Amino acid sequence: MAEGQFEPRIVGFLCQWCSYTGADLAGTSRTEYPPNVTSIRVMCSGRVDPTFVIKALAEGADGVLIAGCHPGDCHYQVGNYKAMRRYPMLLNLLDQFGIERERVRLEWVSASEGNLFAEVVKEFTETVRALGPLNWDAKAPAEVVAG
Protein backbone atom coordinates (compact mmCIF):
# COMPACT_ATOMS: atom_id res chain seq x y z
CA MET A 1 0.00 0.00 0.00
CA ALA A 2 1.48 3.28 -1.10
CA GLU A 3 2.05 5.94 1.52
CA GLY A 4 -0.82 8.44 1.64
CA GLN A 5 -2.92 6.65 -0.94
CA PHE A 6 -6.66 6.47 -0.28
CA GLU A 7 -7.58 2.94 0.74
CA PRO A 8 -11.25 2.33 0.05
CA ARG A 9 -13.30 0.51 2.65
CA ILE A 10 -15.57 -1.93 0.89
CA VAL A 11 -18.16 -4.12 2.55
CA GLY A 12 -18.80 -7.39 0.76
CA PHE A 13 -22.00 -9.43 1.22
CA LEU A 14 -21.07 -12.89 0.00
CA CYS A 15 -23.47 -15.77 -0.24
CA GLN A 16 -22.60 -18.86 1.75
CA TRP A 17 -22.94 -21.43 -1.01
CA CYS A 18 -21.11 -19.79 -3.90
CA SER A 19 -19.31 -16.53 -3.52
CA TYR A 20 -18.16 -16.85 0.08
CA THR A 21 -16.83 -20.30 -0.76
CA GLY A 22 -15.22 -18.89 -3.88
CA ALA A 23 -13.56 -16.25 -1.74
CA ASP A 24 -12.31 -19.01 0.56
CA LEU A 25 -10.85 -20.78 -2.44
CA ALA A 26 -8.97 -17.62 -3.39
CA GLY A 27 -7.60 -17.68 0.13
CA THR A 28 -6.60 -21.31 0.29
CA SER A 29 -5.04 -21.01 -3.15
CA ARG A 30 -2.96 -18.13 -1.79
CA THR A 31 -4.15 -15.90 -4.60
CA GLU A 32 -3.08 -12.32 -3.96
CA TYR A 33 -5.73 -9.67 -3.93
CA PRO A 34 -6.28 -6.34 -2.15
CA PRO A 35 -7.43 -6.41 1.48
CA ASN A 36 -10.03 -3.68 1.06
CA VAL A 37 -13.14 -5.85 1.22
CA THR A 38 -14.63 -6.73 4.59
CA SER A 39 -16.57 -9.92 3.94
CA ILE A 40 -19.92 -10.62 5.50
CA ARG A 41 -21.34 -14.06 4.90
CA VAL A 42 -25.05 -14.27 4.17
CA MET A 43 -26.93 -17.44 3.30
CA CYS A 44 -28.01 -16.08 -0.07
CA SER A 45 -27.55 -12.92 -2.13
CA GLY A 46 -31.35 -12.69 -1.92
CA ARG A 47 -30.93 -12.08 1.81
CA VAL A 48 -29.22 -8.80 1.10
CA ASP A 49 -31.77 -6.20 2.11
CA PRO A 50 -31.13 -2.88 0.36
CA THR A 51 -31.04 -1.45 3.89
CA PHE A 52 -27.74 -3.29 4.45
CA VAL A 53 -26.17 -1.57 1.47
CA ILE A 54 -27.54 1.81 2.47
CA LYS A 55 -26.42 1.41 6.07
CA ALA A 56 -22.93 0.35 5.00
CA LEU A 57 -22.56 3.45 2.83
CA ALA A 58 -23.97 5.71 5.54
CA GLU A 59 -21.64 4.32 8.19
CA GLY A 60 -18.26 4.56 6.50
CA ALA A 61 -18.09 2.20 3.55
CA ASP A 62 -16.87 3.71 0.29
CA GLY A 63 -18.26 0.83 -1.73
CA VAL A 64 -20.41 -2.27 -1.36
CA LEU A 65 -19.98 -5.57 -3.17
CA ILE A 66 -22.77 -8.13 -3.33
CA ALA A 67 -21.79 -11.50 -4.71
CA GLY A 68 -24.00 -14.50 -5.33
CA CYS A 69 -24.45 -17.67 -7.31
CA HIS A 70 -24.78 -17.46 -11.07
CA PRO A 71 -28.40 -17.15 -12.23
CA GLY A 72 -29.91 -20.61 -12.29
CA ASP A 73 -27.50 -21.97 -9.69
CA CYS A 74 -28.90 -20.42 -6.53
CA HIS A 75 -28.92 -22.86 -3.67
CA TYR A 76 -32.45 -21.60 -2.91
CA GLN A 77 -33.49 -21.60 -6.57
CA VAL A 78 -34.60 -17.98 -6.92
CA GLY A 79 -32.81 -15.96 -4.24
CA ASN A 80 -30.24 -14.51 -6.59
CA TYR A 81 -33.00 -13.37 -8.94
CA LYS A 82 -34.32 -11.20 -6.17
CA ALA A 83 -30.86 -9.69 -5.79
CA MET A 84 -30.70 -9.23 -9.55
CA ARG A 85 -33.98 -7.34 -9.53
CA ARG A 86 -33.20 -5.15 -6.54
CA TYR A 87 -29.81 -4.06 -7.83
CA PRO A 88 -30.72 -1.69 -10.70
CA MET A 89 -33.49 -0.04 -8.72
CA LEU A 90 -31.15 0.45 -5.78
CA LEU A 91 -28.60 2.08 -8.08
CA ASN A 92 -31.29 4.41 -9.43
CA LEU A 93 -32.16 5.33 -5.86
CA LEU A 94 -28.51 5.99 -4.98
CA ASP A 95 -28.30 8.32 -8.01
CA GLN A 96 -31.03 10.39 -6.44
CA PHE A 97 -29.10 10.57 -3.18
CA GLY A 98 -26.04 11.81 -5.05
CA ILE A 99 -24.12 8.57 -4.49
CA GLU A 100 -22.26 7.31 -7.55
CA ARG A 101 -23.79 4.06 -8.75
CA GLU A 102 -20.32 2.66 -9.39
CA ARG A 103 -19.87 2.30 -5.64
CA VAL A 104 -22.23 -0.67 -5.47
CA ARG A 105 -21.54 -3.81 -7.45
CA LEU A 106 -23.38 -7.09 -7.94
CA GLU A 107 -21.30 -9.99 -9.22
CA TRP A 108 -21.88 -13.70 -9.74
CA VAL A 109 -19.04 -15.80 -8.35
CA SER A 110 -19.33 -19.54 -8.00
CA ALA A 111 -17.67 -21.71 -5.38
CA SER A 112 -15.00 -22.77 -7.85
CA GLU A 113 -14.17 -19.27 -9.06
CA GLY A 114 -11.50 -18.22 -6.59
CA ASN A 115 -9.53 -16.38 -9.26
CA LEU A 116 -12.61 -14.55 -10.44
CA PHE A 117 -13.28 -13.40 -6.90
CA ALA A 118 -9.75 -12.03 -6.64
CA GLU A 119 -10.11 -10.25 -10.00
CA VAL A 120 -13.44 -8.74 -8.97
CA VAL A 121 -11.98 -7.42 -5.73
CA LYS A 122 -8.91 -6.03 -7.50
CA GLU A 123 -10.94 -4.27 -10.15
CA PHE A 124 -13.68 -3.02 -7.83
CA THR A 125 -11.13 -1.68 -5.34
CA GLU A 126 -9.55 0.39 -8.09
CA THR A 127 -12.94 1.62 -9.26
CA VAL A 128 -13.80 2.82 -5.77
CA ARG A 129 -10.32 4.23 -5.22
CA ALA A 130 -10.76 6.37 -8.32
CA LEU A 131 -14.11 7.64 -7.03
CA GLY A 132 -12.53 8.73 -3.77
CA PRO A 133 -13.94 8.50 -0.24
CA LEU A 134 -17.72 8.70 0.03
CA ASN A 135 -17.50 10.92 3.14
CA TRP A 136 -21.09 10.37 4.18
CA ASP A 137 -21.65 12.53 7.23
CA ALA A 138 -23.90 10.14 9.13
CA LYS A 139 -22.11 10.48 12.45
CA ALA A 140 -23.02 14.14 12.65
CA PRO A 141 -26.02 14.87 14.86
CA ALA A 142 -29.30 15.90 13.24
CA GLU A 143 -27.57 19.18 12.47
CA VAL A 144 -30.59 21.19 13.23
CA VAL A 145 -28.63 24.39 13.25
CA ALA A 146 -27.93 25.80 9.84
CA GLY A 147 -24.41 27.07 10.36
Place this chain on the structure above:
Amino acid sequence: MADKPKVAFYWCASCGGCEEAVVDLAEDILKVVEAVDIALWPVALDFKLKDVQAWEPGEVTVAFINGAVRLSEQEKWVKLLREKCPLVVAFGSCSHLGGIPGLANDKTRQQILANKYLRAPTVDNPNGTLPQPETEIDGYELELPVFYKRANALDQVIDVDYYLPGCAPPPDLIMGAVQAILKGELPPKGSVLAPEKSLCDSCPRKDSKPDKLSIEKFKRLATSIPDPEECFLAQGYLCMGPATRSGCGERCINGNMPCRGCFGPPPGTLDQGAKMLSTICSVGEAETAEAAAAYADSLDDPLGTFYRFSLPVSVLGHSRRKEE
Protein backbone atom coordinates in the same frame (compact mmCIF):
# COMPACT_ATOMS: atom_id res chain seq x y z
CA MET B 1 -64.24 20.76 40.85
CA ALA B 2 -60.84 20.26 39.25
CA ASP B 3 -59.93 22.47 36.34
CA LYS B 4 -60.06 20.85 32.96
CA PRO B 5 -56.65 19.66 31.74
CA LYS B 6 -55.01 21.94 29.22
CA VAL B 7 -53.70 20.99 25.80
CA ALA B 8 -51.66 22.85 23.23
CA PHE B 9 -51.48 22.50 19.46
CA TYR B 10 -48.56 23.88 17.51
CA TRP B 11 -47.48 23.74 13.87
CA CYS B 12 -44.04 23.79 12.27
CA ALA B 13 -43.40 23.17 8.56
CA SER B 14 -46.97 22.18 7.98
CA CYS B 15 -49.74 22.37 5.41
CA GLY B 16 -52.48 22.91 7.99
CA GLY B 17 -54.02 19.50 7.31
CA CYS B 18 -53.36 18.39 10.87
CA GLU B 19 -55.26 21.41 12.15
CA GLU B 20 -58.04 20.33 9.78
CA ALA B 21 -57.92 16.88 11.32
CA VAL B 22 -58.80 18.31 14.71
CA VAL B 23 -61.68 20.23 13.15
CA ASP B 24 -62.69 17.02 11.33
CA LEU B 25 -63.50 15.50 14.65
CA ALA B 26 -66.83 17.18 13.88
CA GLU B 27 -69.31 16.43 16.67
CA ASP B 28 -66.57 14.63 18.56
CA ILE B 29 -64.82 17.95 18.97
CA LEU B 30 -67.46 18.83 21.49
CA LYS B 31 -66.32 15.89 23.58
CA VAL B 32 -62.79 17.24 23.34
CA VAL B 33 -63.78 20.79 24.16
CA GLU B 34 -65.85 19.55 27.09
CA ALA B 35 -62.92 17.64 28.46
CA VAL B 36 -59.99 19.98 27.90
CA ASP B 37 -59.06 23.62 27.63
CA ILE B 38 -57.02 24.59 24.61
CA ALA B 39 -54.18 26.81 25.75
CA LEU B 40 -52.47 27.31 22.39
CA TRP B 41 -53.64 26.82 18.80
CA PRO B 42 -52.16 29.39 16.42
CA VAL B 43 -54.57 28.59 13.58
CA ALA B 44 -57.64 29.24 15.71
CA LEU B 45 -56.82 31.01 18.96
CA ASP B 46 -54.94 34.18 19.74
CA PHE B 47 -52.38 33.09 22.35
CA LYS B 48 -48.93 34.62 21.99
CA LEU B 49 -45.36 33.57 22.73
CA LYS B 50 -45.36 35.49 26.00
CA ASP B 51 -48.47 33.59 27.14
CA VAL B 52 -46.65 30.31 26.59
CA GLN B 53 -43.50 31.58 28.26
CA ALA B 54 -45.64 32.42 31.31
CA TRP B 55 -47.04 28.87 31.70
CA GLU B 56 -46.02 27.09 34.87
CA PRO B 57 -44.20 23.84 34.04
CA GLY B 58 -46.87 21.14 33.88
CA GLU B 59 -49.74 23.62 33.68
CA VAL B 60 -50.42 22.43 30.15
CA THR B 61 -50.52 18.65 30.11
CA VAL B 62 -49.79 17.84 26.49
CA ALA B 63 -48.53 19.57 23.38
CA PHE B 64 -49.60 18.11 20.02
CA ILE B 65 -46.97 19.32 17.58
CA ASN B 66 -47.31 18.86 13.83
CA GLY B 67 -45.05 19.76 10.95
CA ALA B 68 -41.39 19.16 10.23
CA VAL B 69 -38.73 21.35 11.87
CA ARG B 70 -36.87 23.39 9.27
CA LEU B 71 -36.59 26.89 10.76
CA SER B 72 -34.90 28.28 13.85
CA GLU B 73 -38.27 29.71 14.87
CA GLN B 74 -39.78 26.22 14.87
CA GLU B 75 -36.88 24.82 16.89
CA LYS B 76 -37.33 27.55 19.45
CA TRP B 77 -41.06 26.88 19.83
CA VAL B 78 -40.82 23.10 20.08
CA LYS B 79 -38.07 23.36 22.68
CA LEU B 80 -40.21 25.80 24.69
CA LEU B 81 -43.21 23.45 24.54
CA ARG B 82 -41.00 20.51 25.53
CA GLU B 83 -39.83 22.45 28.55
CA LYS B 84 -43.34 23.40 29.63
CA CYS B 85 -45.35 20.24 28.90
CA PRO B 86 -45.00 16.83 30.54
CA LEU B 87 -46.21 15.18 27.36
CA VAL B 88 -45.29 15.94 23.77
CA VAL B 89 -47.06 14.09 20.97
CA ALA B 90 -45.69 14.21 17.43
CA PHE B 91 -48.91 14.71 15.49
CA GLY B 92 -49.00 13.66 11.87
CA SER B 93 -46.48 12.38 9.33
CA CYS B 94 -44.34 15.49 9.20
CA SER B 95 -43.48 15.54 12.87
CA HIS B 96 -43.40 11.73 13.06
CA LEU B 97 -41.22 11.08 10.02
CA GLY B 98 -40.34 14.41 8.42
CA GLY B 99 -43.19 14.15 5.96
CA ILE B 100 -43.57 15.94 2.66
CA PRO B 101 -41.24 18.84 3.55
CA GLY B 102 -38.66 16.11 4.08
CA LEU B 103 -38.62 15.35 0.35
CA ALA B 104 -36.31 18.32 -0.01
CA ASN B 105 -33.63 16.51 1.97
CA ASP B 106 -31.95 15.20 -1.16
CA LYS B 107 -31.26 18.77 -2.20
CA THR B 108 -28.91 21.27 -0.62
CA ARG B 109 -30.10 24.46 0.97
CA GLN B 110 -28.42 26.40 -1.81
CA GLN B 111 -30.37 24.49 -4.44
CA ILE B 112 -33.68 25.00 -2.66
CA LEU B 113 -33.19 28.73 -2.14
CA ALA B 114 -31.98 29.16 -5.71
CA ASN B 115 -35.00 27.31 -7.11
CA LYS B 116 -37.40 29.31 -5.03
CA TYR B 117 -35.92 32.81 -5.24
CA LEU B 118 -33.79 32.85 -8.37
CA ARG B 119 -34.80 30.24 -10.91
CA ALA B 120 -38.57 29.85 -10.64
CA PRO B 121 -40.13 31.05 -13.93
CA THR B 122 -42.53 33.42 -12.21
CA VAL B 123 -39.89 35.08 -10.05
CA ASP B 124 -38.49 38.46 -11.04
CA ASN B 125 -35.44 38.93 -8.84
CA PRO B 126 -32.78 40.79 -10.84
CA ASN B 127 -30.57 41.49 -7.83
CA GLY B 128 -30.61 37.87 -6.73
CA THR B 129 -31.93 38.73 -3.30
CA LEU B 130 -32.18 35.81 -0.91
CA PRO B 131 -33.79 35.84 2.53
CA GLN B 132 -31.23 36.62 5.21
CA PRO B 133 -31.48 36.06 8.96
CA GLU B 134 -30.65 39.74 9.50
CA THR B 135 -31.28 42.62 7.16
CA GLU B 136 -31.08 46.34 7.61
CA ILE B 137 -33.63 48.38 5.73
CA ASP B 138 -34.22 52.10 6.21
CA GLY B 139 -32.40 52.02 9.51
CA TYR B 140 -34.46 49.11 10.86
CA GLU B 141 -33.03 45.71 11.75
CA LEU B 142 -35.27 42.96 10.41
CA GLU B 143 -34.95 39.35 11.46
CA LEU B 144 -36.03 36.21 9.66
CA PRO B 145 -35.69 32.66 10.97
CA VAL B 146 -32.67 30.69 9.81
CA PHE B 147 -33.47 28.07 7.15
CA TYR B 148 -31.86 24.81 8.22
CA LYS B 149 -29.83 22.41 6.14
CA ARG B 150 -32.55 19.82 6.23
CA ALA B 151 -36.09 19.15 7.33
CA ASN B 152 -36.18 17.27 10.62
CA ALA B 153 -38.73 15.01 12.24
CA LEU B 154 -39.72 16.25 15.68
CA ASP B 155 -37.71 13.62 17.54
CA GLN B 156 -34.57 14.73 15.75
CA VAL B 157 -34.90 18.02 17.66
CA ILE B 158 -36.59 17.24 20.98
CA ASP B 159 -37.51 14.21 23.03
CA VAL B 160 -40.96 12.94 21.95
CA ASP B 161 -43.31 10.91 24.13
CA TYR B 162 -45.78 9.55 21.56
CA TYR B 163 -46.45 9.58 17.85
CA LEU B 164 -49.82 9.96 16.15
CA PRO B 165 -49.13 8.88 12.59
CA GLY B 166 -50.88 9.82 9.38
CA CYS B 167 -51.25 12.54 6.85
CA ALA B 168 -53.37 13.61 8.61
CA PRO B 169 -54.07 11.33 11.59
CA PRO B 170 -57.61 9.99 11.27
CA PRO B 171 -60.25 11.30 13.70
CA ASP B 172 -60.68 8.03 15.56
CA LEU B 173 -56.96 7.76 16.23
CA ILE B 174 -56.93 11.34 17.51
CA MET B 175 -59.92 10.75 19.79
CA GLY B 176 -58.32 7.55 21.05
CA ALA B 177 -55.10 9.37 21.86
CA VAL B 178 -56.83 12.27 23.62
CA GLN B 179 -58.92 9.88 25.70
CA ALA B 180 -55.92 7.74 26.60
CA ILE B 181 -54.06 10.82 27.77
CA LEU B 182 -56.99 12.03 29.84
CA LYS B 183 -57.42 8.64 31.48
CA GLY B 184 -53.69 8.20 31.97
CA GLU B 185 -53.81 4.90 30.08
CA LEU B 186 -50.89 5.29 27.76
CA PRO B 187 -48.59 2.61 26.33
CA PRO B 188 -44.81 2.76 26.96
CA LYS B 189 -43.15 6.04 26.11
CA GLY B 190 -42.03 6.26 22.53
CA SER B 191 -44.96 4.27 21.18
CA VAL B 192 -46.72 5.03 17.96
CA LEU B 193 -50.43 5.28 18.81
CA ALA B 194 -51.60 2.93 16.07
CA PRO B 195 -51.63 -0.85 15.50
CA GLU B 196 -48.41 -2.79 15.05
CA LYS B 197 -49.32 -4.61 11.83
CA SER B 198 -48.84 -3.60 8.24
CA LEU B 199 -51.65 -2.16 6.16
CA CYS B 200 -52.10 -5.38 4.19
CA ASP B 201 -53.35 -7.02 7.36
CA SER B 202 -56.40 -4.76 7.63
CA CYS B 203 -56.86 -3.95 3.95
CA PRO B 204 -60.39 -4.61 2.59
CA ARG B 205 -58.75 -6.06 -0.55
CA LYS B 206 -56.48 -8.52 1.18
CA ASP B 207 -58.43 -11.60 0.13
CA SER B 208 -57.62 -10.81 -3.47
CA LYS B 209 -53.90 -10.65 -2.78
CA PRO B 210 -52.42 -13.87 -4.19
CA ASP B 211 -49.98 -15.94 -2.16
CA LYS B 212 -47.39 -15.30 -4.80
CA LEU B 213 -47.51 -11.75 -6.04
CA SER B 214 -45.97 -11.14 -9.39
CA ILE B 215 -45.62 -7.82 -11.19
CA GLU B 216 -44.52 -7.89 -14.80
CA LYS B 217 -44.89 -4.21 -15.47
CA PHE B 218 -46.06 -1.27 -13.39
CA LYS B 219 -49.46 0.18 -14.11
CA ARG B 220 -49.71 3.95 -13.72
CA LEU B 221 -52.63 5.85 -12.25
CA ALA B 222 -52.06 8.48 -14.92
CA THR B 223 -52.96 6.07 -17.70
CA SER B 224 -55.40 3.55 -16.24
CA ILE B 225 -58.08 3.16 -13.61
CA PRO B 226 -57.66 0.46 -10.98
CA ASP B 227 -60.25 -2.21 -10.42
CA PRO B 228 -62.10 -1.12 -7.26
CA GLU B 229 -61.96 -4.50 -5.51
CA GLU B 230 -58.69 -6.20 -6.31
CA CYS B 231 -55.39 -5.81 -4.45
CA PHE B 232 -53.44 -2.97 -6.07
CA LEU B 233 -50.16 -4.85 -6.16
CA ALA B 234 -51.89 -7.81 -7.78
CA GLN B 235 -53.09 -5.41 -10.49
CA GLY B 236 -49.59 -3.98 -10.96
CA TYR B 237 -50.08 -0.68 -9.15
CA LEU B 238 -47.42 0.28 -6.68
CA CYS B 239 -48.98 0.26 -3.23
CA MET B 240 -46.93 0.93 -0.11
CA GLY B 241 -49.21 -1.28 2.01
CA PRO B 242 -46.64 -3.99 2.80
CA ALA B 243 -44.22 -1.44 4.25
CA THR B 244 -46.76 0.77 6.00
CA ARG B 245 -48.30 0.60 9.43
CA SER B 246 -52.00 -0.09 9.70
CA GLY B 247 -54.55 2.08 11.54
CA CYS B 248 -55.72 4.61 8.97
CA GLY B 249 -58.99 2.84 8.17
CA GLU B 250 -57.82 2.47 4.56
CA ARG B 251 -59.41 5.70 3.48
CA CYS B 252 -57.22 5.88 0.40
CA ILE B 253 -57.85 2.26 -0.55
CA ASN B 254 -61.58 2.83 -0.22
CA GLY B 255 -61.16 5.81 -2.54
CA ASN B 256 -59.59 3.45 -5.10
CA MET B 257 -56.12 4.87 -4.55
CA PRO B 258 -53.13 2.78 -3.52
CA CYS B 259 -51.43 3.44 -0.20
CA ARG B 260 -48.69 6.06 -0.19
CA GLY B 261 -47.13 5.12 3.12
CA CYS B 262 -48.11 8.07 5.30
CA PHE B 263 -48.31 6.07 8.54
CA GLY B 264 -44.65 5.19 8.25
CA PRO B 265 -43.23 1.70 8.55
CA PRO B 266 -44.45 -1.03 10.89
CA PRO B 267 -42.41 -1.46 14.07
CA GLY B 268 -38.88 -2.76 13.82
CA THR B 269 -38.19 -1.21 10.42
CA LEU B 270 -35.13 0.96 10.11
CA ASP B 271 -35.82 2.35 6.66
CA GLN B 272 -39.29 2.28 5.07
CA GLY B 273 -38.11 3.17 1.59
CA ALA B 274 -35.45 0.49 1.36
CA LYS B 275 -37.89 -2.14 2.58
CA MET B 276 -40.47 -1.22 -0.03
CA LEU B 277 -37.83 -1.17 -2.75
CA SER B 278 -36.84 -4.66 -1.69
CA THR B 279 -40.44 -5.86 -1.76
CA ILE B 280 -41.40 -4.33 -5.08
CA CYS B 281 -38.35 -5.88 -6.71
CA SER B 282 -38.84 -9.27 -5.08
CA VAL B 283 -42.27 -9.54 -6.67
CA GLY B 284 -41.07 -8.53 -10.10
CA GLU B 285 -40.85 -11.11 -12.86
CA ALA B 286 -37.57 -10.16 -14.48
CA GLU B 287 -35.12 -13.02 -14.91
CA THR B 288 -32.34 -11.27 -16.80
CA ALA B 289 -30.22 -8.25 -15.97
CA GLU B 290 -31.76 -6.38 -18.91
CA ALA B 291 -35.32 -7.09 -17.81
CA ALA B 292 -34.44 -6.09 -14.24
CA ALA B 293 -32.97 -2.82 -15.49
CA ALA B 294 -36.04 -2.12 -17.61
CA TYR B 295 -38.30 -2.79 -14.61
CA ALA B 296 -36.23 -0.43 -12.48
CA ASP B 297 -36.13 2.28 -15.14
CA SER B 298 -39.90 2.14 -15.55
CA LEU B 299 -40.21 3.62 -12.06
CA ASP B 300 -39.29 7.28 -12.47
CA ASP B 301 -38.68 8.38 -8.95
CA PRO B 302 -37.87 5.65 -6.45
CA LEU B 303 -36.81 8.19 -3.83
CA GLY B 304 -40.02 10.21 -3.99
CA THR B 305 -42.18 7.11 -4.23
CA PHE B 306 -40.67 4.96 -1.48
CA TYR B 307 -39.67 7.75 0.89
CA ARG B 308 -42.60 10.04 0.23
CA PHE B 309 -43.22 10.66 3.94
CA SER B 310 -40.18 9.23 5.66
CA LEU B 311 -37.05 10.68 4.06
CA PRO B 312 -35.75 12.64 7.06
CA VAL B 313 -35.84 9.62 9.36
CA SER B 314 -34.38 7.27 6.76
CA VAL B 315 -30.78 6.17 6.87
CA LEU B 316 -29.57 8.34 4.00
CA GLY B 317 -32.17 11.06 4.35
CA HIS B 318 -31.04 12.76 7.52
CA SER B 319 -27.43 13.31 6.60
CA ARG B 320 -25.37 14.10 3.51
CA ARG B 321 -21.94 13.98 2.02
CA LYS B 322 -19.51 16.24 3.79
CA GLU B 323 -19.01 18.50 0.77
CA GLU B 324 -22.21 20.42 1.41
